[in-house]
Amino acid sequence: MRLLLPDTERTPQRSDGVAAKTGDAPRRPPVVWKIRGWLSQRSYWTLAAVGLAVPLAFWTALTAFGSVNRVFLPGPYDVVHRIGTWFHDDDLLADVGISCFRVIAGWALSALVALPLGLFIGTFRVVQALLEPLTDFIRYMPAVAFIPLVMLWIGIDEGAKVAIIFIGTFFQMVLMVAEDVRRVPMAQIEVAQTLGASRGEIIDEVIIPSAKPALLDTLRLTMGWAWTYLVVAELVAANSGLGYAVIKAQRFLQTDKIFAGILLIGAIGLVMDQGFRLLHRLAFPYVYARS
Amino acid sequence: MSAIRCRGVGKVFGDGHARVVALENVTLEVTEGEFVTLVGASGCGKSTLLRLIAGLDEYTAGEIEAGGAPVLAPGADRAMVFQNYSLYPWLTVMRNVKFARQLAIHTRDRTSVDVEAACGRADALLGLMGLAQVAEAYPSQLSGGMQQRVAIARALMTRPHILLMDEPFGALDAQTREVMHDLILHVCRLEGCTVLFVTHDVDEAIYLGQRVVLMAPRPGRIDSIHTVPLPAKRTLSMKHSAEFLELRERILERIRETSGLRTDLELLEKLSRHVTV
Numbered sequence: 001m002r003l004l005l006p007d008t009e010r011t012p013q014r015s016d017g018v019a020a021k022t023g024d025a026p027r028r029p030p031v032v033w034k035i036r037g038w039l040s041q042r043s044y045w046t047l048a049a050v051g052l053a054v055p056l057a058f059w060t061a062l063t064a065f066g067s068v069n070r071v072f073l074p075g076p077y078d079v080v081h082r083i084g085t086w087f088h089d090d091d092l093l094a095d096v097g098i099s100c101f102r103v104i105a106g107w108a109l110s111a112l113v114a115l116p117l118g119l120f121i122g123t124f125r126v127v128q129a130l131l132e133p134l135t136d137f138i139r140y141m142p143a144v145a146f147i148p149l150v151m152l153w154i155g156i157d158e159g160a161k162v163a164i165i166f167i168g169t170f171f172q173m174v175l176m177v178a179e180d181v182r183r184v185p186m187a188q189i190e191v192a193q194t195l196g197a198s199r200g201e202i203i204d205e206v207i208i209p210s211a212k213p214a215l216l217d218t219l220r221l222t223m224g225w226a227w228t229y230l231v232v233a234e235l236v237a238a239n240s241g242l243g244y245a246v247i248k249a250q251r252f253l254q255t256d257k258i259f260a261g262i263l264l265i266g267a268i269g270l271v272m273d274q275g276f277r278l279l280h281r282l283a284f285p286y287v288y289a290r291s
Numbered sequence: 292m293s294a295i296r297c298r299g300v301g302k303v304f305g306d307g308h309a310r311v312v313a314l315e316n317v318t319l320e321v322t323e324g325e326f327v328t329l330v331g332a333s334g335c336g337k338s339t340l341l342r343l344i345a346g347l348d349e350y351t352a353g354e355i356e357a358g359g360a361p362v363l364a365p366g367a368d369r370a371m372v373f374q375n376y377s378l379y380p381w382l383t384v385m386r387n388v389k390f391a392r393q394l395a396i397h398t399r400d401r402t403s404v405d406v407e408a409a410c411g412r413a414d415a416l417l418g419l420m421g422l423a424q425v426a427e428a429y430p431s432q433l434s435g436g437m438q439q440r441v442a443i444a445r446a447l448m449t450r451p452h453i454l455l456m457d458e459p460f461g462a463l464d465a466q467t468r469e470v471m472h473d474l475i476l477h478v479c480r481l482e483g484c485t486v487l488f489v490t491h492d493v494d495e496a497i498y499l500g501q502r503v504v505l506m507a508p509r510p511g512r513i514d515s516i517h518t519v520p521l522p523a524k525r526t527l528s529m530k531h532s533a534e535f536l537e538l539r540e541r542i543l544e545r546i547r548e549t550s551g552l553r554t555d556l557e558l559l560e561k562l563s564r565h566v567t568v
Contacts (some may be wrong), residue, residue: 001420125464129466187375188379190347190377191373191442192394195367195390195445198394198395209379283383284382287380287431
């Protein structure tokens with residue numbers, strides 16, 4: 001396999017001429033396990049495919065030979081079939097749509113507040129002192145435990161589901177945004193000061209543009225967390241959505257539907273994650289620019 | 292007339308047990324158009340002094356004047372070049388150099404003639420710094436030497452009276468540094484700005500400076516000021532001249548004395564004898 005061949009281009013030439021005489025370049029061990037080594041795009045995606053295919057094959061084999069009861073572990077075919085019937089008979093797209101709406105709404109609301117708040121925490125020590133310990137305290141509280149309070153205060157309609165996702169995402173997001181802002185190199189800020197920039201200009205022209213790539217990464221990561229709160233959010237008097245479908249399937253012991261719901265959430269998350277990565281490349285070409 | 296005047300300047304960090312005297316009773320005058328270098332062992336407060344003059348930190352004693360006015364905050368009359376990480380990676384080289392132009396302080400009362408002149412100046416600076424070819428590149432695509440040229444061009448863009456440089460070539464290799472030395476001397480003569488240049492490299496300090504200010508640690512203070520006995524226009528061959536070598540030796544000896552970093556030959560001898568036995 002190409003992958004396992006030593007990297008001949010990087011083999012050092014011996015200066016004493018011994019290697020030249022015998023015609024054998026001294027061999028380095030294969031570079032596959034080199035720390036932070038390089039890997040071709042092709043090898044990367046081949047390995048990624050193997051990483052996905054092996055568990056799938058294992059799963060298929062486990063169920064195909066009938067050694068496991070289907071109620072405990074449905075086969076891949078059962079799950080695909082279930083997605084098909086879900087799509088035709090139970091309006092899968094509506095479930096996907098409402099779940100996406102809830103996740104994105106909770107996440108976007110959280111970003112709307114966390115971005116400016118994190119910017120202030122990361123920029124001004126007084127705001128940090130005032131709000132960071134408080135945020136640190138709240139973020140350890142389990143979002144699930146807020147369900148009764150949310151029902152009491154907000155009710156049981158869409159707002160409640162969005163609120164649960166907001167609670168699960170917001171407090172982590174504020175701290176990460178503040179950290180991104182704090183990581184802007186002091187030299188970048190001080191240069192602007194010595195060029196005559198005002199405080200507002202430093203925030204607008206230095207801190208925000210400098211932190212932007214890290215902020216987009218934070219938004220990508222927190223979107224992932226928002227999805228993990230979906231099932232919890234749809235515990236609250238829901239009658240639609242992927243998380244609700246999983247909970248309902250549990251009641252009827254429809255293991256294949258549980259699998260289908262979980263896999264669909266994973267797939268949507270993966271697509272969104274890749275979307276964020278693509279956006280990152282398009283929005284910040286300089287991060288990837290190398291001569 | 293003096294461009295920078297420090298009188299009895301002191302700087303104390305922290306208080307109580309954490310109290311550290313970084314600078315004590317620093318008195319220094321730099322005349323307009325002069326190129327002065329600051330050298331000394333680490334911890335002698337040379338960077339601290341530069342930051343105080345830039346207005347980035349507050350001094351706790353004495354007074355500092357730049358261009359006749361007391362220093363209270365950073366100002367566009369005192370541009371600073373840092374060792375690294377100061378370029379804006381999201382801006383191209385050209386837009387880094389033009390960064391200051393968009394700031395309110397430089398756009399107030401601006402006429403179209405000024406705008407045109409500024410564009411011309413950016414082009415001229417890039418040409419002068421040998422950056423014309425890479426004007427549209429991002430900083431991450433440039434070598435360390437090129438990046439520092441961009442940082443210098445950006446600092447010069449608004450015609451500062453004073454240029455403060457904090458080990459700007461510290462991260463560059465020796466060959467690149469030599470090229471940068473002649474470049475910075477040439478540019479500063481053209482621009483006519485006053486330069487205060489911090490370095491830990493004694494050769495660099497003598498080659499660039501008309502005067503070398505030698506600082507000593509614990510507490511940070513000025514130890515001695517040496518006038519460099521070389522013609523104003525420096526050439527590489529001067530690095531081998533008797534005057535250069537003699538001054539270099541004198542300064543190095545003094546740094547060793549003040550920093551307490553003398554090699555104890557007797558102790559080394561004893562240790563090596565102990566190993567062979």
